């Protein structure tokens with residue numbers, strides 16, 4: 001986050017064969033309406049592509065939307081990639097459809113927060129702001 | 139100064155972080171940017187403009203591939219407008235720029251206009267400097283090309299490509315409104331579509347009617363299709379030819395001077411505006427009262443503000 005403009009940068013991605021993009025578009029709009037810069041990468045990206053993009057864009061938060069059921073393979077892979085790129089100061093967030101026990105496991109692995117179905121805009125915006133504030137300036 | 143080292147060594151994280159610092163505009167990065175500036179001057183900067191939907195991002199992708207195939211490194215700075223209501227932005231140019239990942243010879247950065255006069259040009263030209271110093275041979279800047287800031291960015295390019303698409307109607311209008319003069323190359327996108335011919339003919343007609351470059355450069359009108367990967371080699375060849383023309387004619391020195399001039403004046407304006415808006419609120423309010431009372435005229439008030447801002 002920048003001291004002068006205070007603009008939080010977020011990259012939102014859909015990874016794998018998941019074509020459900022309504023949710024990610026809702027999230028993009030509510031973060032924009034909260035004054036953030038949102039980079040959207042579109043459908044069917046690979047974890048490598050998304051982490052690459054997040055690093056080049058120097059985002060505060062990398063948000064992944066997953067409704068396909070592949071979250072337990074994709075998200076741990078992304079955590080690994082972020083570590084390998086020496087970019088684990090980028091906060092990883094996820095949302096979509098996943099069972100509660102997976103959410104708990106993912107948070108243990110290092111996913112900053114997981115927000116599921118019907119998460120209201122205030123919660124999404126508030127969570128992003130909280131995680132960025134907790135990380136502190138870099 | 140190790141951030142500067144990272145940039146000069148072309149390290150992705152260092153480049154990306156430096157760009158964020160530059161965009162934030164805090165004073166802490168000025169020394170680093172000054173050092174970086176001393177290492178610039180090698181990259182060829184291509185401005186790519188056209189109305190939304192004309193195919194700029196898609197063209198940037200295939201052009202980047204062609205540049206890579208020619209053995210050169212390419213940076214892309216993609217500018218999108220901020221929402222006037224929230225100040226936030228959705229930057230979607232990357233949706234089109236697929237298949238360029240995993241290649242250290244390609245660096246893509248998205249930027250929002252942030253609605254601040256002067257600020258956009260400063261930040262995006264800082265980003266161009268950073269890519270230049272990091273060893274990227276060609277830097278492509280994608281902007282919608284409306285608004286003074288965006289025109290300033292375009293005019294900081296060595297080669298300006300104006301993109302027109304068939305079926306968008308308002309295209310030719312936009313070009314008439316000022317982009318015609320600044321084009322070094324006209325490209326028509328989506329030439330896989332039947333109605334592209336009309337756009338080509340219209341454009342060529344307009345170019346024969348007016349606007350000669352004056353410096354001996356014949357502005358070409360090039361058909362392209364990102365869909366079929368057609369005309370992209372010709373476009374890159376035209377960009378290279380324009381660069382060669384600038385170098386052979388000595389025009390490049392003039393252009394670099396003009397770019398530097400625009401930048402200096404822009405930054406000065408930006409500084410004055412921020413100072414006036416920031417620390418001199420009280421003085422401005424007082425002057426406004428006096429101008430309203432017809433005690434001083436607006437010109438004298440402006441001179442007073444300038445004198446005051448010089449003191450700090």
Ligand code: B12
Nearest residue numbers: 018019020021022023063065067068069095096116117119
């Ligand atoms: C609409 C829908 C579709 C539409 C999608 C249209 C579109 N362009 O998005 C269509 C009809 C195309 C479709 C197709 C399929 N679907 Co469907 N679909 C749904 C449905 C009913 C609603 C999804 C939705 O749009 N919700 C509304 C949005 C706003 O909510 P959301 O996505 O959850 O997002 C919110 C939060 O999760 C969160 N969020 C989301 N992403 C992110 C990211 C971050 C970073 C953050 C912070 C928050 C966040 O914020 C959002 C706002 O609150 C769900 C059922 C359900 N209960 O979710 C099934 C569902 C997702 N589909 C399912 C399936 C199986 C399919 C198909 C495979 C069916 C088939 N056999 O063909 C196909 C696959 C398509 C594909 N290529 O991927 C299953 C997935 C099962 C699983 N995960 O194990 C579900 C769960 C239905 C079910 N109960 O079985 N589907």
Ligand SMILES: Nc1nc2c(ncn2[C@@H]2O[C@H](COP(=O)(O)OP(=O)(O)O)[C@@H](O)[C@H]2O)c(=O)[nH]1
Nearest residue numbers: 189190191192193194195196234328363364365
């Ligand atoms: N048929 C065709 N469509 C194209 C071509 N280039 C771009 N498009 C489409 O035009 C739309 C806008 O493209 P985009 O690159 O986002 O335009 P921008 O807003 O100018 O950056 C997209 O739907 C593209 O798929 C092309 O060469 N042929």
Ligand SMILES: [Mg+2]
Nearest residue numbers: 194195230231
């Ligand atoms: Mg675009």
